[in-house]
Amino acid sequence: MERRPFDTLNDSIDKEVTIQLKEGQEIKGELKAFDAHMNLIVDKDKETLLVRGDNILFITFNKE
Amino acid sequence: MERRPFDTLNDSIDKEVTIQLKEGQEIKGELKAFDAHMNLIVDKDKETLLVRGDNILFITFNKE
């Protein structure tokens, strides 16, 4: 089966990602969950964030 | 079953959340209800707010 973009999201669960928002803001943290709208749960040191998917410009994953 | 972002919303019912709006405004209060569009009912001291989901940039939850 062909590989799709959400497979990459799935492979990145529990890993560090950088989320670039359309408004220019950047969020770094550990990806904990996502859904079909690209809503993301990101874990940071002292808080957990639910990022609404329609704000996302791109997500950067570190190559391993 | 895999954990999804809305599970985190569900776990936060009756807890304090901080909602960052796309327009820059920040709303703090107790989360009372949500729906599939991320519309939220937030309880503040003297009033109750229905925040329309499409305005939300991200929601911050305190780690316990």
Add this chain to the structure above:
Amino acid sequence: MERRPFDTLNDSIDKEVTIQLKEGQEIKGELKAFDAHMNLIVDKDKETLLVRGDNILFITFNKE
């Protein structure tokens, strides 16, 4: 059954609400009707308004 944001709208029929629009404008009046798009009928002293739902930032309800 779990409580949803539109239940709060429904409980506010015939009551005073304050609607904060995305453009910054604020509309106060008596809520008379709503639909699934959050389109609202609001009664003011001398006129009735149909507010298109996609303009809404949040709605404030007074606590009783």
Add this chain to the structure above:
Amino acid sequence: MERRPFDTLNDSIDKEVTIQLKEGQEIKGELKAFDAHMNLIVDKDKETLLVRGDNILFITFNKE
């Protein structure tokens, strides 16, 4: 059956309405037709307008 916002539109056919557009423009005329997207046909003295619904901020109806 509960009253919905589009019932108010329906009651206003052949009556004067004021349409406030998101861009700030205001259109006054006689409402002749509408559809589920809130597209409106408005009759003015010398021309007929089809206003695309997604531009509408709110519509004002005179109380009778």
Add this chain to the structure above:
Amino acid sequence: MERRPFDTLNDSIDKEVTIQLKEGQEIKGELKAFDAHMNLIVDKDKETLLVRGDNILFITFNKE
């Protein structure tokens, strides 16, 4: 059957219309075709235009 806004579009095939775009631009020409998204084919002297419906603010029809 009730009259709907697209009936007015249909009656205007092969007639002159003025299309006001959200960006401020105005397009005049003969309406040749339309679809459910309000995409329009407009005939001008030397060229034919396909106007994407989501850019439209309103369309003006001359009264006859």
Add this chain to the structure above:
Amino acid sequence: MERRPFDTLNDSIDKEVTIQLKEGQEIKGELKAFDAHMNLIVDKDKETLLVRGDNILFITFNKE
């Protein structure tokens, strides 16, 4: 059967078109393919472009 706007797109395959984007940019080239979202493949001298349909303001076709 009534003629629709996408019939004009279909008749323009392998012909020169001018695409006016909402952002103001203009793209000229030979139309090679399109889909229901108005995504277009346009052939230029040294490169091929996939233009995402939601950026399009209007498309100009030369009359023959």
Add this chain to the structure above:
Amino acid sequence: MERRPFDTLNDSIDKEVTIQLKEGQEIKGELKAFDAHMNLIVDKDKETLLVRGDNILFITFNKE
């Protein structure tokens, strides 16, 4: 069967593409995956990007 824009995306898997974003930013890299929303996985030297499709203005492919 008629050729569609996504066939061109499919032919470009493992090839260099240039993605022009609506915000003005340009992303170059090797296309690794895409989906029906035009979400793209792009491989760069040191990182992998998931570009959310609704940010895309156009994609440029080199002619071979």
